[in-house]
Amino acid sequence: MPKEIVLKTVDIWKKFGEVEALKGINLDVYRGELLVLLGPSGSGKSTLLRIIAGLEYPTSGKIYIDGDEITNLPPYKRDTSMIFQNLALFPHMTVYDNVAYGLKIRGISKDVIDRRVDEILELVKIKHLKDRRVTKLSGGQQQRVAIARSLILNPKILLLDEPLGALDLKLRKELHIELRRIHREAGNTWIFVTHDQEEALTLSDRIGVMNNGLLIQIGDKWDVYEQPNTKFVAEFIGETNLFKCRVKNIYSNKILAEWKGLEIKVKSDRRLYPEEDIYISIRPEYIGISSEKPLESELNIFHGTILDEVFKGSYVIYSIRLDNNEVVKVTVLSKDADYDPGDNVYLYWRIDKGVPIKE
Amino acid sequence: MNNGLDSRRLKNIVSSLPTILYISILFYIPIIILLAISFTPPRKFIVEWVFTIENYISIFTNPIYYRILLNTIWIVLAATFMLIVIGFPIAYYLARVNRGLGAKILYFLIIPVEVNYLIRVYAWKVILGENGFLNLLLISIGLVEKPLTIFFYSWIAVVIVLIHEWLPYVIVPFYVNLVGIKDELYDAAMDLGASRLQIFRTVTLPLVKPAILTIVFLVTIPSLGEFAIPYLVGGQSGLMLGVLIDRYLSGFQLAIGAALSFFLLVITLALSLVMIKIFGYEALYSR
Numbered sequence: 001m002p003k004e005i006v007l008k009t010v011d012i013w014k015k016f017g018e019v020e021a022l023k024g025i026n027l028d029v030y031r032g033e034l035l036v037l038l039g040p041s042g043s044g045k046s047t048l049l050r051i052i053a054g055l056e057y058p059t060s061g062k063i064y065i066d067g068d069e070i071t072n073l074p075p076y077k078r079d080t081s082m083i084f085q086n087l088a089l090f091p092h093m094t095v096y097d098n099v100a101y102g103l104k105i106r107g108i109s110k111d112v113i114d115r116r117v118d119e120i121l122e123l124v125k126i127k128h129l130k131d132r133r134v135t136k137l138s139g140g141q142q143q144r145v146a147i148a149r150s151l152i153l154n155p156k157i158l159l160l161d162e163p164l165g166a167l168d169l170k171l172r173k174e175l176h177i178e179l180r181r182i183h184r185e186a187g188n189t190w191i192f193v194t195h196d197q198e199e200a201l202t203l204s205d206r207i208g209v210m211n212n213g214l215l216i217q218i219g220d221k222w223d224v225y226e227q228p229n230t231k232f233v234a235e236f237i238g239e240t241n242l243f244k245c246r247v248k249n250i251y252s253n254k255i256l257a258e259w260k261g262l263e264i265k266v267k268s269d270r271r272l273y274p275e276e277d278i279y280i281s282i283r284p285e286y287i288g289i290s291s292e293k294p295l296e297s298e299l300n301i302f303h304g305t306i307l308d309e310v311f312k313g314s315y316v317i318y319s320i321r322l323d324n325n326e327v328v329k330v331t332v333l334s335k336d337a338d339y340d341p342g343d344n345v346y347l348y349w350r351i352d353k354g355v356p357i358k359e
Numbered sequence: 360m361n362n363g364l365d366s367r368r369l370k371n372i373v374s375s376l377p378t379i380l381y382i383s384i385l386f387y388i389p390i391i392i393l394l395a396i397s398f399t400p401p402r403k404f405i406v407e408w409v410f411t412i413e414n415y416i417s418i419f420t421n422p423i424y425y426r427i428l429l430n431t432i433w434i435v436l437a438a439t440f441m442l443i444v445i446g447f448p449i450a451y452y453l454a455r456v457n458r459g460l461g462a463k464i465l466y467f468l469i470i471p472v473e474v475n476y477l478i479r480v481y482a483w484k485v486i487l488g489e490n491g492f493l494n495l496l497l498i499s500i501g502l503v504e505k506p507l508t509i510f511f512y513s514w515i516a517v518v519i520v521l522i523h524e525w526l527p528y529v530i531v532p533f534y535v536n537l538v539g540i541k542d543e544l545y546d547a548a549m550d551l552g553a554s555r556l557q558i559f560r561t562v563t564l565p566l567v568k569p570a571i572l573t574i575v576f577l578v579t580i581p582s583l584g585e586f587a588i589p590y591l592v593g594g595q596s597g598l599m600l601g602v603l604i605d606r607y608l609s610g611f612q613l614a615i616g617a618a619l620s621f622f623l624l625v626i627t628l629a630l631s632l633v634m635i636k637i638f639g640y641e642a643l644y645s646r
């Protein structure tokens with residue numbers, strides 16, 4: 001199925017006085033996807049969502065929905081709806097009145113509203129709470145009301161600004177699964193903002209990583225995870241080992257880099273130059289351990305001693321000191337983790353698993 | 360164990376004693392005395408301890424009381440209405456439109472409250488009185504020939520002075536209430552498609568109910584018993600029950616004065632109950 005662009009932003013800048021909250025955001029969002037925008041606090045995520053929703057206007061740049069420019073349209077003329085960081089439910093209303101709000105405002109007849117409210121409450125599974133005051137609901141239930149209140153308008157694009165921020169971890173995990181189900185059943189496009197990388201990986205189809213008002217990398221979540229394009233992305237998403245290296249030799253699609261006296265081979269189609277300083281990122285789970293030296297050629301193999309182990313339940317994190325005195329983190333499934341601190345081991349990883357990153 | 364429970368109960372009683380004493384001595388006992396006196400015959404200087412409902416009969420049959428009661432309610436309602444009409448936009452401006460100014464200017468709104476209100480009433484006289492500023496102005500531009508007396512010694516003057524007296528007590532509750540409404544509620548309403556007017560009707564108004572209730576208790580109800588302002592600036596058309604009560608009590612016609620006081624108290628209570636019925640108890644202390 002060809003991907004169809006539903007929302008497009010072109011070079012969006014936003015300045016609040018001296019503060020540059022967004023510095024040229026070019027974003028394409030595909031119809032029906034669940035895109036997660038991930039970034040640390042203050043990176044401009046909320047500002048971008050508010051600009052898409054029409055609650056804020058960009059200093060410069062353009063926004064299109066289905067090819068029509070909407071940059072300067074007020075919120076009520078846009079086919080978007082937003083779920084806020086603190087939900088912003090109307091505290092003086094019941095669940096029903098909150099959910100029906102958008103339809104009532106549009107002067108829809110009561111029968112139609114009743115039917116739609118029932119449908120949507122069914123979808124988010126809180127039909128039994130219809131007449132409850134929203135202030136008398138649990139955090140998770142309020143969450144569902146907020147989603148229902150937006151979804152009832154059937155917006156082309158649903159914008160979610162860290163809606164799970166206030167909930168505890170267990171509830172968040174439950175709601176992640178629920179959100180994916182609701183997204184599937186509702187069938188519209190979602191842009192979900194969070195600063196929690198785990199949440200981003202769980203929920204998303206695609207991830208966009210933001211920092212300092214810039215969209216640093218966007219793509220399929222596997223690609224972003226496996227091929228981070230910057231040190232920031234490599235460190236922000238998941239755990240990684242970053243080795244500061246210098247490029248020595250360049251072959252057709254492979255380079256040889258020097259890392260504090262050791263040599264690392266890595267596959268690369270990026271343009272690199274001899275003597276250039278780069279980082280090589282390798283995820284701890286791509287590194288294998290064995291007590292005997294493996295005999296393959298497409299591997300990086302180093303000798304080291306186990307320094308420390310941290311048991312995490314299903315897996316174990318080993319810290320291993322290599323012969324050049326650098327420490328590398330390796331995760332191993334608990335069932336295979338039969339090493340103890342002090343053991344001599346060999347580390348190895350496939351040369352296509354390391355990712356060279358420019359400074 | 361039983362013993363322990365008893366001693367705890369004793370402690371509870373002892374510790375709540377001051378409160379009970381305080382409220383009864385300063386509040387309920389005077390009211391009971393008032394009630395008792397109101398059922399004695401209307402005599403000057405003395406209280407004759409004979410039970411009669413004569414005073415209440417005259418309150419309910421003599422049209423003059425009836426008229427003054429209506430006058431009182433009319434003046435207080437007119438003042439409350441005007442106070443809300445004037446106070447709300449000011450509070451709204453300070454709380455939502457120009458917040459930086461709001462925090463600073465609120466202080467200046469409260470300062471006049473500290474000025475003795477007799478002084479303020481006399482200040483109004485300088486403006487509204489027969490030889491006051493307003494009349495001078497009207498005469499000098501040739502709009503009238505003789506000074507008008509309708510501004511002063513009239514119900515309008517009472518309403519004006521009441522507004523001046525109570526405006527800060529209206530602005531502050533509205534301000535506090537409005538500042539407490541989260542911006543995101545407005546954003547959400549806008550996002551869901553509401554126009555400014557619709558947002559005002561569906562979000563702002565319902566959420567300022569607590570302030571309105573506060574204002575009724577803080578301003579409207581105390582104003583019903585107001586006597587100094589109508590006494591000083593009210594004239595005939597600005598006569599209020601409070602003035603009448605004061606007149607009887609200071610003329611040592613205690614019985615009829617007490618009956619009128621009690622009558623006013625019942626009206627006040629009734630009004631409070633109606634307001635609570637409309638807004639709900641929660642509005643008093645929660646949003």
Ligand SMILES: Nc1ncnc2c1ncn2[C@@H]1O[C@H](COP(=O)(O)OP(=O)(O)OP(=O)(O)O)[C@@H](O)[C@H]1O
Pocket residue numbers: 016019020021039040041042043044045046047048195
């Ligand atoms: N109304 C505003 N006035 C001035 N500065 C603002 C305003 N809104 C946002 N900013 C600034 O813009 C930058 C981006 O803010 P934004 O709220 O978009 O960040 P965020 O990524 O949503 O962060 P968080 O994860 O903390 O919600 C911040 O430096 C913030 O201080």
Ligand SMILES: [Mg+2]
Pocket residue numbers: 045046047085161
């Ligand atoms: Mg934010």
